[in-house]
């Protein structure tokens with residue numbers, strides 16, 4: 001490999017505003033995708049995890065089954081196809097109806113794609129919570145919704161925090177696929193720079209360093225957040 | 241005396257297995273009822289049915305004369321029928337104090353400061369006030385169960401159900417929990433206690449129910465059940481227990 005570090009430094013300096021513009025978009029897409037995906041995951045994950053209870057009315061039972069089936073289809077499609085294909089398919093497929101542009105479609109796709117993974121993460125987080133926690137809530141007269149909000153979800157989120165956080169890392173990298181619908185992210189801008197200076201090795205080397213910096217910073221923040229959850233959870237060791 | 245609960249011909253199965261086969265008894269205000277019997281006889285299922293954690297197949301359960309399956313809001317009923325579990329089931333994501341506060345503030349909608357006062361009083365009753373900021377994970381089994389009892393008492397239930405509250409405890413911690421339950425019995429708290437602690441059943445209860453294979457085989461005052469049981473099965477069960 002023929003990597004000229006001095007050239008790379010030059011490329012970084014001269015194109016810094018362009019790189020920065022790409023970085024801002026990458027961060028924006030990764031954050032929005034992860035947060036909206038988490039919200040989708042919370043709502044659908046709770047529905048997917050909710051067992052049919054003998055106390056449910058017939059209507060509720062049918063509603064649960066149908067919605068669980070539909071959520072299953074959603075997960076099946078979005079986890080089983082590449083995000084690039086999803087982006088192009090939905091952009092072209094829905095633009096006659098919605099009239100959106102590529103970047104808007106990209107934001108939608110990264111959110112809904114992340115959601116599909118988050119549903120499964122939340123669902124398995126919920127299933128890891130001891131049934132007794134929910135029964136204790138019921139015995140106190142808490143509603144199903146109150147039990148979820150105050151007792152079950154906080155524990156499920158804490159248990160699955162590493163997997164949830166990992167989606168942010170994945171999105172920092174995978175948002176690069178959205179350049180196919182003209183999302184001007186770091187990957188898109190790197191390509192634009194390389195196509196004018198023809199120094200592919202050095203330009204993509206700089207790009208890789210930026211991605212590495214972003215994922216490292218994100219990891220650092222996620223670790224700090226996880227620590228904070230631990231403290232809030234009160235699982236500090238008092239027995240010392 | 242005032243009748244709080246009436247259990248009438250309750251039947252319950254899991255799949256093809258019948259677990260409760262026609263259970264009937266009454267719970268009067270201030271009464272302490274102990275339920276004893278071999279493993280698998282349906283004691284937990286019965287308690288769970290009373291608290292609507294299980295749905296019964298046949299029969300009826302009346303709360304102050306009203307069928308509990310026809311109540312407009314089952315959560316209002318559940319909070320009146322407290323439950324103490326074998327595995328404590330303290331909320332792992334909250335301090336001891338918050339465990340006690342949750343039901344009072346979110347279900348009873350009591351103002352936070354007032355709820356705190358009550359919670360601290362109840363924790364004091366079980367000797368756990370100084371542990372109020374601790375996480376459940378840092379407590380011993382006996383301490384967890386005492387908190388669970390305080391949490392249930394905070395809701396001012398009319399009846400407290402105990403499902404083998406001391407079975408998961410190390411022997412040296414059984415006494416502290418039984419002591420609290422005995423104190424509650426003296427204060428005329430209405431209780432239904434599923435237990436393997438024959439000493440408690442004998443000394444603290446007004447009525448003892450012996451369950452076997454989904455039916456109430458024998459029922460009566462502790463004197464009768466422990467000193468002159470009628471049924472062979474009861475005698476055998478007690479003999480095995482008391483010789484241990």
Ligand SMILES: Nc1ncnc2c1ncn2[C@@H]1O[C@H](COP(=O)(O)OP(=O)(O)OP(=O)(O)O)[C@@H](O)[C@H]1O
Nearest residue numbers: 254255259277278279280281282283284285286404
């Ligand atoms: N959710 C369930 N699904 C299937 N079978 C169950 C369920 N809960 C209880 N059973 C069965 O019902 C029977 C009675 O169980 P139950 O827990 O009520 O007995 P128990 O008298 O409380 O016993 P133990 O003293 O061991 O606690 C057992 O055979 C048990 O396997």
Ligand SMILES: [Mg+2]
Nearest residue numbers: 283284285404
């Ligand atoms: Mg049991």
